[in-house]
Amino acid sequence: MARDRTGLWLIGVRGSVATTAISGLAAVSGGLAPPTGCVTELLDADLPPWDSLVVGGHDVVSTPLAKRAEALAEHGVLPYHLPARVADALNAADAEVRPGYDPLTHRGSQAEAAGRLAADITDFRERHGLARVVVINVASTEPPVPARPEHDDLDALEAALVDPARTVLPSSSVAAYAALRAGCPFADFTPSTGIALPALDQLAHRERLPYAGRDGKTGETLLRTVLAPMFTARALRVRSWAGTNLLGGGDGATLEDPAHAGSKLESKARGLEALLGREVTAPLHIDNVPDLGEQKTAWDHVSFEGFLGARMSLQLTWTGLDSSLAAPLVLDLARLLAAAHAAGEVGALGALAFFFKDPLGSDEHRFAEQTRELHRWAAELR
Amino acid sequence: MARDRTGLWLIGVRGSVATTAISGLAAVSGGLAPPTGCVTELLDADLPPWDSLVVGGHDVVSTPLAKRAEALAEHGVLPYHLPARVADALNAADAEVRPGYDPLTHRGSQAEAAGRLAADITDFRERHGLARVVVINVASTEPPVPARPEHDDLDALEAALVDPARTVLPSSSVAAYAALRAGCPFADFTPSTGIALPALDQLAHRERLPYAGRDGKTGETLLRTVLAPMFTARALRVRSWAGTNLLGGGDGATLEDPAHAGSKLESKARGLEALLGREVTAPLHIDNVPDLGEQKTAWDHVSFEGFLGARMSLQLTWTGLDSSLAAPLVLDLARLLAAAHAAGEVGALGALAFFFKDPLGSDEHRFAEQTRELHRWAAELR
């Protein structure tokens, strides 16, 4: 794919994760930093080179990327001097930002909204002569959405979308719908509904497009998918797995609202149960602690039983910078989805379960197995 | 193998690990407890049933097993009421305990000592009509031993052993030598030299015997072999991995002596380097904290670098009961070595790397890969 140029269209392009990804892409392309945290560097696969990626996106906020990058540098997410060094790349991406879909201000049907979003992406692709554009949702988490019959059937959905009086899809799913309509592979890095609806899966198949999701696995859950299989392999009986997450930044504010936290807590719980093969006491909390800023601290307490009922425990404290963990994975997904699209892959890519808390198209939560599957799949793509 | 009866001969049969293993074997055979922590229960393999195992062993101490079991119950290693319930089994095993080799009191050559040890084992096998006897070293850790030319050549070794004036082998290796001479598979659950000498490997091949080792992976190292591959798979750069181990019990006392700790620290360091593919700052301490009794607490602090040099960390605190973690693995090794012997396997069993910090016959330290290899190998044994 070395000669193609690939577009990366980010939903929530002015957020922390996107800003970190754009700054980092420029740094890596320009040889200012090594691609630490970029998994695709470890794969034996034919992927778009870093410098072949062109970035744009949708957002509802107007803070320029350069300003946001400065703030991230102050919080230790970006190196002290990087924002100045990649200013051109940040400004170039800023020039490709288009207003996102805002259900509160939008007038007209959701079909019209989606049409406009799709047109923005198509225009981006054409102006830059891109072989393809990968769309990735890194906007903030939405509350869980009540199921509706239209979500299960594409025709019913499209009929409903044209009705100006109705709002059948959450914003994340409008973005996914628009991406598919524009002929773009899509990935959901958030726990929001996004593309995870039968009707959108039907659309992806109709349009012959691959997609992946959801909820990037960047911290506590990453550890759980690594450690839970250890207990299983050693026949040790986990009796309880308690967790507390302290989050600052926008994410913390969003998730302190139980309605928003709901979807994230659910996907975490699903994973743990799948890993241990049965239910365990697993209280889990997400607390908003603004002073932590970009930092996320998670404490897990695992109580387990060994031979003859011996009681033992494991405690973990993870202190991560969420944007620093997410950004390289977002760039990885852009390269992988582009390659999958070029290779003609269609539908949910279960082989990308490695990246997600709540993998679409796969029931595999064990990290080691996900890793092996990713490598196998990537090698066969060529 | 359902009809065979198998012997389990423990070197250090009156220590905590052995006492826990013997009590647990009786409890599991008698349906008093589930085989929690016994990995062989997860394998699709033809192994000796629990109730076909008969236990005996060598030791230099004289405290009866029943008394030791009582002490372990007081420390929460054994269930409150178990010692009374398995008193018969403990007494039966006690009746099969023979004096171990003590270099300080032994008169005569090491060959004579080994001859007597081998005779004890042979006698045990014959009196009980056992198909085979698996010998496992669970005695306390020895200091590292200086290399000698005799260690590399069987003939030279056997020539030296008959010289009453010389002491060419550490006790653990005398025990291994005796086991092989008695035609028994051998496993080294400690970091001591034991069977890990070229000359003894030659003997194992000459006698067509399988063996495994060394240094049971029961705590901090288990976590490291699970977590280090996670950092690698995510392309995160581990910058330092500091560890502190607080041990009570005999083990703590033995290991506070730097000479003894040496071998254990070396095997831990080797593993971490192999896992991360390069050296990292990795200070490691083992402290004797008698009041912790049978408990072992390990704290690890991992400092790692993510995208664009972002600095993050992971902390772990493991609180385990070492004997409770080791005992079921010792029973697993007895079953696996018996099956390997029956199947005609010879030499170091790399497929058992799963069990050890410093695997003999394998360079694989990654836990997930070790697990898969164990399952594959066990399934093919049948």
Place this chain on the structure above:
Amino acid sequence: MARDRTGLWLIGVRGSVATTAISGLAAVSGGLAPPTGCVTELLDADLPPWDSLVVGGHDVVSTPLAKRAEALAEHGVLPYHLPARVADALNAADAEVRPGYDPLTHRGSQAEAAGRLAADITDFRERHGLARVVVINVASTEPPVPARPEHDDLDALEAALVDPARTVLPSSSVAAYAALRAGCPFADFTPSTGIALPALDQLAHRERLPYAGRDGKTGETLLRTVLAPMFTARALRVRSWAGTNLLGGGDGATLEDPAHAGSKLESKARGLEALLGREVTAPLHIDNVPDLGEQKTAWDHVSFEGFLGARMSLQLTWTGLDSSLAAPLVLDLARLLAAAHAAGEVGALGALAFFFKDPLGSDEHRFAEQTRELHRWAAELR
């Protein structure tokens, strides 16, 4: 007071805390164990000797103390062999247990209920020729109670109590009312309402009785009252103080009900704010984790700001056995209230703030100041 004999009447006399206290009192009196954890041993004061205490109490459950003690020994709260050694003392106390007040089954007015409870205590005092009886509430936590006008005025309260149709007081306050009516000093070791009502304070003064409370300070809060003053004294700015409590046992079950947890969480929060002199982000959780049994594990994460806004943190993990921490303090309170009563002290004893999360009669939450005040007060009692 050496010649007096003192009664200790426990509300919830068959719970973990009471059973541990009774077993321990017998062990200490009999020289089977040192009075570790008994603060009164450090005081220069004239207090009732251990062997002058006689125990009885009210409870709604019927499990004999000896049986309960056995269970506590299995969980490591009591020494392995202690229950057998103090069987006589446990049985003697069992013989002094009377049915507690159960609002669900009680027929008649609360005044009648209180009258019966008071009669039980008076009878106990007379049969044993006790100089006085100290009543301490160690029953499980009640949900917070809505304020009522009768709670603020003794006459109004007593008028309401005689009305069979009304339930004006929670069980803990009925017990406190009965204790005062029986002429007994009272202490509230739980966060329940108990004696913390103006009307009952009026009664205590009318009856010339001292009392203390509430909510025994045994774990996370103890640490907070020690550490928060450190940050203040060093002019370090605490920005957030997050806490998670994992509880097994009955307490965990009671407190997982948010209604019950409410009162405990409130008293914890009040304390932290008082200590830091201002509000901080302080998410706090109490989770029921049954497998932890008698153990209580608390994790605190303190984020603080130093010179020039430098961001730093402190993490704590406390692993305690709640009954082991509470029991000696209950015995201390018995001795101290007896001495205070003998010395003619009346009303809320602020000098006992040392013992409580939510001290009655004092605004002092700083542990070092509470300690000094306790020592001063005790020395002056003589």
Place this chain on the structure above:
Amino acid sequence: MARDRTGLWLIGVRGSVATTAISGLAAVSGGLAPPTGCVTELLDADLPPWDSLVVGGHDVVSTPLAKRAEALAEHGVLPYHLPARVADALNAADAEVRPGYDPLTHRGSQAEAAGRLAADITDFRERHGLARVVVINVASTEPPVPARPEHDDLDALEAALVDPARTVLPSSSVAAYAALRAGCPFADFTPSTGIALPALDQLAHRERLPYAGRDGKTGETLLRTVLAPMFTARALRVRSWAGTNLLGGGDGATLEDPAHAGSKLESKARGLEALLGREVTAPLHIDNVPDLGEQKTAWDHVSFEGFLGARMSLQLTWTGLDSSLAAPLVLDLARLLAAAHAAGEVGALGALAFFFKDPLGSDEHRFAEQTRELHRWAAELR
């Protein structure tokens, strides 16, 4: 003292602590930052105003303060934009830096060296018309020094100092000697020998000068002096107190050398024993972990025994920026020693034990008592 101008002369003026102190003094004086971490702000005392302090010092390195400040900002010790804002103050201080005493390059007697150092300080005082100059040692830690008879007697010491062939004092003590000879109060913020010699105490008394030390209490030890008294006050028996310190930066490199670590470990151990009133198992490690940079992470594991021998534990993880914790205390000491000098105090100021791991002139290690004593003393200074 409002009208006086006071000099602050730092030994090791270009190190992290000094650079942070100088940057912060400028920021606080200029109203760019609040005096967070400055204890003197909490005292009711008459102290030199921030803007009356003038800084200079000795150092053997030549990196300009402005450059060092930039590096500290990159490590999050100083705010992102501060170095630029306080550039003038940093340059002004740089102009007052004189070459420190380097035993390796010095030619001539130690008396001559001290004479030159004293002259630098006197010249500084006169050029700026300062009422007094406080000298504080913040240079890196020295190895413990063997005792010599000259250390105990001032006349013998001065006789030896003039002998060009002899080196009787470590650099830190030469600096202390010079300070006293220049008529300056002195404080030792490091564990080095410095002024802690009988002969120098004699000199301080002869010159009627106050001094304080030693080894600033900024992290793990601070916690220990707060927590150990809690266990004592609650009659809980600490059985072991294990600690591991991970240090980056120059300090880590210095202390990884056991010879240097020796003095620090000794002073920590002395403190713990004094606090608990008896010896406990207390393994303590200091590891050099360069990637941690300015950060210092300490893990403590306290195992303690409660009622009836119940075993419980407390774990602490402290993550601090050492320079951010030390710098405000250095500024506090400058103000306090200046006030003490103005008030005519002479000799070791035990009332400043609050600041030190190994307090000179005091046996009090309990933090709460140290705090009260500091406040009392400061209030009486006026």
